[in-house]
Structures are given as structure tokens and as C-alpha cells.
Amino acid sequence: MLESGGSTLRLARTPSLSILDDCPAWTWALLLYLGVALATVGSGVVAHPGRDCACLSAGTDPEIFMWSLAWWPHALLHGINPFVSHAIWAPGGDNVAAATTIPAAAIALWPVTALFGPVVAYNVLAILCPALAALTAYLLCRRLRAGTVAALAGGYLFGFSSYQLGQLLGHLNLTPVFLLPVIVHLAVRRVEQDISRQRFVACLGAVFVGQALLSTEILFDVAVIGALALLLGYLIAEPPFRRHIQGLTAEVIVAAVGAIVVLSPYLAAALSAAEPDRGGGLYSLNVANLVLPTPVTWLGGDLLRPVSRAFDGGNIVEADGYLGIPILLGFVMYAMSAWHRRVARFLVAMTITSLVLAFGPALHVGGDTFGSLPWASLQLLPGFRSVVPSRLVVFATLAVAVGIALWLSDRDPRSARHWAVTGLGILALVPNVTGGLWGGAPDNPAFFSTGVAAHVLHPGEDLLTIPLGHNSTSLLWQAETNFAFTLTGGYVSDVLPTAARRNVAITELIAASQPGAHLPPRDIPRVRAFLAANHVRHIVVEPSYRRAWRTVLPRLARSDGDHGGVSLYAVR
Numbered sequence: 001m002l003e004s005g006g007s008t009l010r011l012a013r014t015p016s017l018s019i020l021d022d023c024p025a026w027t028w029a030l031l032l033y034l035g036v037a038l039a040t041v042g043s044g045v046v047a048h049p050g051r052d053c054a055c056l057s058a059g060t061d062p063e064i065f066m067w068s069l070a071w072w073p074h075a076l077l078h079g080i081n082p083f084v085s086h087a088i089w090a091p092g093g094d095n096v097a098a099a100t101t102i103p104a105a106a107i108a109l110w111p112v113t114a115l116f117g118p119v120v121a122y123n124v125l126a127i128l129c130p131a132l133a134a135l136t137a138y139l140l141c142r143r144l145r146a147g148t149v150a151a152l153a154g155g156y157l158f159g160f161s162s163y164q165l166g167q168l169l170g171h172l173n174l175t176p177v178f179l180l181p182v183i184v185h186l187a188v189r190r191v192e193q194d195i196s197r198q199r200f201v202a203c204l205g206a207v208f209v210g211q212a213l214l215s216t217e218i219l220f221d222v223a224v225i226g227a228l229a230l231l232l233g234y235l236i237a238e239p240p241f242r243r244h245i246q247g248l249t250a251e252v253i254v255a256a257v258g259a260i261v262v263l264s265p266y267l268a269a270a271l272s273a274a275e276p277d278r279g280g281g282l283y284s285l286n287v288a289n290l291v292l293p294t295p296v297t298w299l300g301g302d303l304l305r306p307v308s309r310a311f312d313g314g315n316i317v318e319a320d321g322y323l324g325i326p327i328l329l330g331f332v333m334y335a336m337s338a339w340h341r342r343v344a345r346f347l348v349a350m351t352i353t354s355l356v357l358a359f360g361p362a363l364h365v366g367g368d369t370f371g372s373l374p375w376a377s378l379q380l381l382p383g384f385r386s387v388v389p390s391r392l393v394v395f396a397t398l399a400v401a402v403g404i405a406l407w408l409s410d411r412d413p414r415s416a417r418h419w420a421v422t423g424l425g426i427l428a429l430v431p432n433v434t435g436g437l438w439g440g441a442p443d444n445p446a447f448f449s450t451g452v453a454a455h456v457l458h459p460g461e462d463l464l465t466i467p468l469g470h471n472s473t474s475l476l477w478q479a480e481t482n483f484a485f486t487l488t489g490g491y492v493s494d495v496l497p498t499a500a501r502r503n504v505a506i507t508e509l510i511a512a513s514q515p516g517a518h519l520p521p522r523d524i525p526r527v528r529a530f531l532a533a534n535h536v537r538h539i540v541v542e543p544s545y546r547r548a549w550r551t552v553l554p555r556l557a558r559s560d561g562d563h564g565g566v567s568l569y570a571v572r
Contacts, residue, residue: 029138029152033131033159040160040431041168042127044439050119052439054126055169060473063442064492065102065172066118067475069125072106073113074483083269087483088475088490090462091534092499097266098273099493100173104213118479119444125176126168132178134159137398140181141405143188144343153422154405157327157429161397165296165431166320176214177394179207183222184398190248201255208259216270217391220383225354225395226252232349236342273495283318284360284375285390286311293322298432310367312390321358321393323400326425330418331400334407347403354396360389443542447564448477456563457485462534464488464571466541466549467513468506474540488534505530513545519552528556531571539569 038046045052055062075082082103086093105125106113113121138155146154158164158181167174186204189195195203211219230252234245260267294308294316295301301308311319331351338344361376362369378384404425408418431438447453457463465474468489475490489506500506505526512519519527530536539557541549546567553559557569 025142025148026135026139029155030131030135032152033134033138033155034127036134036156036160037127037131040433041130041165041438042123043433045123049123050117051444052441053119053122054438055122055172055440055442060470060475060491061170062122062172063473063476064100065125066122066442067479067490067492068096068099068101068103069106069109069113069121070118070479070482071096071101072103073110076107083266085490086486087478088487088492089497089500090486090488092497094490094492094497094500095269095273096492097269098271098495100171100215100217101492102173102176102214103266104210105172105176117449118476119442122172125172129168129172129175129178130159130164132159132176133164133181136178136181136185137401140185140188141402143185144402144406146402146405146409150405150408153408153426154401156426157401157404158398160429160431161320161394161401162293162296162322162429163320163391163394163397166294166317167391169296169437170317173215174218174391177218179211179214180218180222180394180398182207183226187248187252190251191244197251201251201258204252204255205258205262208256209262212259212263212266216267217387220387221392221395223256224357225350225392228353229350232353233346236346236349238342273493283312283315283388283390284362284364285321285355285358285393286319286364286366287359288366289319289321290323290328290355291325293324293428294319295432295435296437297322297428298430298434299428301432302435307366318388318390320390322429323397324425324428326421326428327400327404330407330421330425331403333418333421334403334410337410337412338406343406344403347399350399351396351403354392354399358389358392358396442476443473444476444480445542445565447540447566447568448480450564451481452564453477453481454484456560456568457538459484460486461537462486462488464509464531464536464539466509466539466545466553469510469513470494471513471515473542477540488536503530516548518548521552524552524555531556536571539571541567541569543567 041054045054053062053066071085071087072082074080075085083095083097084093085096088094109121109125112124134155137158138151141151141154142148164175164177183204186195186200186207190200208219211222230245230249234242237245289308289311292304292307293299293301294311295305296316308314308316308319335344335348356373357375357378359373359375361373361379363371363373375389404422408415408422410418412418463474463485465472465477465487470491472489472491474487475492478485478487478490505523508519508523509527511517512523539553541553543565553569557571560568560570562568
């Protein structure tokens with residue numbers, strides 16, 4: 001970043017924080033953050049890591065990531081095209097590259113998945129994500145001359161933010177944000193001429209590739225916010241220094257082009273699928289959410305539940321913008337005391353810009369909506385339809401965390417007050433570990449998890465599971481058996497494969513899988529023909545759906561009794 005004294009621009013240089021030079025500091029920081037992650041995110045799974053998972057017990061999104069952790073190693077090991085899986089929505093298959101299937105994390109955790117199964121691998125990733133995000137934010141704060149303890153606080157505020165804790169409850173693809181501080185760190189080093197042009201381009205390109213293989217949505221957000229950051233940096237910098245920003249911009253573009261070339265097969269497969277339309281403002285940051293917590297937060301979260309229900313329709317996974325009054329107050333105090341520094345102005349500008357975009361197409365305050373915001377126009381552009389505005393708050397969270405770390409590092413007679421305010425802010429962000437959010441058990445019947453299915457089902461046979469569609473947890477069942485069977489369904493995305501969308505029998509089965517629904521008798525002949533055409537040999541029914549389907553299934557298949565928590569039917 002920049003420091004300005006008088007009319008002459010000075011670069012704020014610090015010694016290089018190489019791994020060898022700073023090994024004890026960053027190692028202890030990582031151990032500290034891992035301990036916090038285990039005590040919070042991992043609090044409900046350490047006793048039974050193979051049975052429970054660190055996720056909300058609502059929705060089936062976590063099963064997508066458990067399946068993904070098994071799919072990518074399985075496909076690569078068997079020489080299968082990993083971008084299109086024929087193990088789901090058989091026989092046509094589905095585009096996996098276009099879904100949120102975290103290939104980089106799956107490959108990195110391959111040994112864990114192979115030894116202990118997809119549930120354990122999921123829990124390991126869930127615990128690592130906040131710890132790694134906190135670590136890289138800590139290193140960024142240290143690079144910007146924050147003190148060790150102050151940097152630890154800044155790292156915690158980012159790694160264990162409401163964004164991170166909220167998204168961990170359902171969207172594991174949105175929680176590996178540890179590369180965001182790395183991108184800023186590399187940019188700072190390049191601005192300070194502490195890294196060569198060639199090395200910067202190579203490292204930044206590798207980071208772009210890694211982020212794309214963790215979450216293409218986060219990478220798209222990085223592109224949007226990164227472009228705005230370069231523009232703001234150019235406007236805030238003094239005229240003599242603007243040429244450095246121009247050079248940095250050119251190098252970032254070169255790194256991005258190189259990453260696109262490396263990722264071209266993956267991106268081509270991902271872009272070939274239909275783009276999900278989330279309505280542009282389906283989940284937009286509520287202004288009140290900045291100061292009012294949701295049940296994810298221990299202090300006041302449950303007390304304010306009647307109010308926080310207005311945030312994103314009560315979806316606490318997406319209501320992830322809580323920073324708290326103490327942290328916001330501390331950031332404002334930092335901005336006022338350090339406004340003469342360009343880094344402070346830059347952090348304030350980035351915070352405001354990110355928040356304005358996160359607010360979505362209109363301003364939501366509690367249960368009221370006002371006016372129109374820039375996102376109303378942006379959501380009409382290609383690519384923006386699949387972006388959820390509220391998730392952009394992660395960039396504001398990073399800027400605020402860095403600002404707090406720098407504020408704590410100022411040599412000020414009132415520094416004790418700074419620490420008191422920050423301490424209250426950290427206390428206000430403590431996760432609600434007693435609220436039953438961490439450690440929910442997925443629907444993982446013993447029929448699949450203990451290997452019983454291998455003795456009952458035929459190897460590689462097509463299986464129909466009830467329910468079908470987004471209410472099904474059959475992806476986890478398939479992952480547990482190491483893809484011993486194929487599925488005629490498989491919820492990995494909001495967008496169904498083209499063949500499935502056009503198949504009337506599938507749409508009827510999905511409609512009948514909704515709570516309280518049933519399959520009308522007139523649809524049975526069409527479903528029976530679908531089973532025959534797809535060579536389905538067995539139907540597996542979850543216990544909660546037995547009652548609703550008890551009169552339908554005998555007309556489709558013969559009951560083979562209950563096995564390990566599921567009802568099995570053999571198709572005639």
C-alpha cells in the first residue's frame with residue numbers, strides 16, 4: 001500500500017515475510033486459528049467426525065460437496081471425463097464443471113476421502129477454511145506493518161467472520177476464501193517492488209487458477225471487485241505514482257489471460273451449461289444485518305431472531321453481513337485518525353464499494369425497501385445473473401479486518417480503548433456453538449455407509465431414489481459406496497440437465513417428491529415406462545417418504561423389505 005508524506009510519495013516497505021524468516025510466527029498463528037476452528041466449527045463433529053458434519057441440518061447442499069470430494073478423485077483415478085458425470089442423471093449424465101463441485105479441494109483432500117470417507121473429508125475442509133482464511137489475512141496485516149497481536153485480531157475478524165460462519169452452514173464452495181488476502185498480498189509486494197514482474201504474474205496466475213477450481217463464483221467476484229480496486233487505487237494515488245497502478249493493471253491482465261488459457265478446458269465445459277438465474281437480488285445484504293446478528297452468532301443472535309427473520313427471507317446462510325457495532329465503530333475511528341494516509345482512504349473506499357454492491361438492486365432496511373442501486377443495472381449483464389449480491393460482503397469484511405489491525409497498531413495514547421472496542425467486537429462475533437447449528441447428521445443410512453448395499457445391489461446398476469431432486473441425499477449414498485451404482489437423479493445444481501428437463505416422468509417424480517405431495521395414479525404408466533427405458537432395477541425410499549408412497553410403489557416394483565434404514569423395491 002501507499003504512504004504519503006508532504007508532496008512526496010513514499011512506499012511503506014517492510015522486511016519480506018518469507019516462510020523461513022517468519023516461520024514461528026505464522027506457525028503459531030495457524031495453530032491458534034485451527035484451535036479456534038475446532039472449538040467452534042468442529043465443536044459438534046469432533047466426537048463423531050464420520051457420522052456428523054459441520055453444517056446446518058436443513059437442505060441438501062452439503063451432500064453436493066461430500067459427493068464432489070469423492071467424484072473428482074474417482075474420475076481422475078479411473079480415467080473418466082471429470083467434467084461430465086454419467087454416474088448421475090443416468091444415462092445422459094450431468095455437467096459437473098458448471099456445478100459447485102470444488103475440484104481443487106477434492107484433489108487436495110483425496111487421501112482423507114480415500115481413507116476415512118467423504119463425511120470426514122467434508123469436516124476437515126470445513127475446519128480448515130476459516131483457519132486458512134484467518135492465516136492469510138494475518139500475513140496480509142503483517143505485511144502492512146500491523147503488529148503481531150493486532151494482525152492476529154485482523155486475521156480472526158476475517159477468517160471467523162459472519163460471512164464465513166454463515167456460508168459454512170451450507171455452501172462449502174464459498175468458504176475457501178483464503179486466497180483473497182493472498183491476491184492483495186501479492187499486489188502489495190509488487191507495488192513495493194519486492195517481487196519481480198515475472199514472478200508476480202506467475203504467482204497471481206496460479207492463484208487465479210486455484211480460486212477458479214475452488215469457486216468460479218468467488219473468482220468472478222474477484223474480477224469485479226479487483227477491477228474496482230485498481231480504479232480506486234489509481235484515483236487515490238498521487239499522480240506520479242499512477243503509472244505504477246497502470247503497470248500493475250497490465251500485469252494482472254496478463255496473469256488473468258494465462259489463467260484462462262490453463263483453465264480453458266474446465267471453463268469451456270462450465271460455460272456450456274445453462275447459467276443459473278438467481279433473480280439478481282434474491283439474496284441482498286440488509287443494511288440492518290450489519291449491526292444486528294442472526295442465530296449464527298452467540299451474543300444476541302437468538303434474542304434478535306424475530307428481527308433477523310427479515311434478512312434474506314430468514315435464510316441465515318445468506319444473511320452473512322453482520323460486523324457488529326464495536327467493529328464498525330472501530331473502523332470509523334481508524335478512518336478518522338488515519339485519513340491522511342492513502343491506505344486508510346483506500347480501505348474505506350473498498351468497504352463502501354463492496355457494501356453498495358452487496359446491497360443488491362435496492363436498499364433493504366429491516367423489512368422495508370428503498371430506491372434503486374447500481375446492481376439493478378449490473379444484474380442485466382452476462383455473468384451477473386448467477387451472482388448473489390449479499391456474498392460480496394466478504395470483500396468489505398477483509399477491508400474492515402485489515403483496517404482494525406492497522407488501527408490497533410497505531411502508537412496512540414488511547415490504544416487501550418482501541419483494544420477494548422476490538423475485544424467487544426470479537427466477543428460479538430463468537431459463533432453460537434450451543435444453537436444446534438454445528439454438527440448436524442446428514443441422512444446417511446447404514447445400508448450405504450456400512451457396505452450393505454454392495455451385497456444387495458448389482459454392481460453398476462441404475463438406481464432410483466425417492467425423493468428425487470433437491471430434497472434427495474442420494475449423492476452422499478453414492479459417494480459412500482465409491483460409485484458402486486449410478487443414479488437416475490442427482491442434485492448438483494439448480495439447473496437440471498436438458499434431457500431431464502424434457503422428460504415428463506422425471507418432472508412428475510420431482511414434483512411428487514415435495515413434502516406433502518404424491519404421485520397421481522395417471523402418471524404411473526409413464527413412470528413405469530421411464531424405469532424400463534433406463535434399466536432401473538431397484539428403487540430406494542427414504543423412511544420419511546414411505547407413508548406418502550406406500551400405495552404407489554407396489555404398482556411400480558416389488559417390495560424387498562427394509563435394509564439399513566431404507567426401504568428397497570425391486571423393479572418388475
